[in-house]
Amino acid sequence: MGPRTFKCLIQGCFKEGLFSNPCWTLHLSCRSKANPCRRRSKNAPQNLRFNCTGLKYLEPMYSSIAIEGGIGAGKSTLATWLAQDLRAECMLERFEENPFLEKFYENPDAYGFSVELSFLADRYKQMQQAILGRNLFKQRLVCDYAFAKSLIFAKVNLPKEEFDLFKTMFQMMAAQLPSPEVIAILNPGRTQQEAQILARGRSYEQALPEGYLDRVAKGYEQHFKHARGSRVLWIDTSGLDFVARPEEKTALRDLILAPRKPGVHRLVAAS
Known part of the structure; x- marks a missing residue:
């Protein structure tokens, strides 16, 4: 089959809707001895690459990704970059509005109780708006938090009676929201985490109570022991400094986008 015939075949598949699933990106190898370059047809969809040799591989493009981790783990930095790289909608926590x-x-x-309830209400509102706002041009979503963050921090910060009430409210809201396909939990290590907290210069974070970061880390460990239908990726990022060295974000992107079944996965990111 010649490249022109193959191209027409693939474009016909798109026209008939055979490759319409937004969760997948189709790559086609375009390399041969006669034509070593890799080029994209002007009329091809943005995520389609053509060449003479046919189908190369299918790369899963998850439609919803949550970047998680403790305070100062680099969630917002990575989520912002990843959304731009994937041309996805980016949703960042509006902590400054609390x-x-x-x-x-x-x-x-x-x-x-006031701070956790305020976060819960705003996160729920953001999630609902993101769901309602999805359309043909905004199919993918990258967030710098998972909705479960509300429950994790509430358990750390509230006494039992208040937490029980909060948990009831959380469960009512969570039942109306889809789980992310991927939850990537960044673990930069305590030394790097504290350095990043200091570097971003939020005055109210500079005197955290002793043991607070440990309690938050334990909360994440307890909550995300089970996948709950998502791909939960515990990623050791202690060998990276993607805030100072932006090029290292590609290593994390490749780990996050790799095809995996739902479950808990423990990974190490290498530069």
């Missing part, structure tokens, strides 16, 4: 956040760090006992 009126109780700084007050919570000053007086956790007095403002714990």
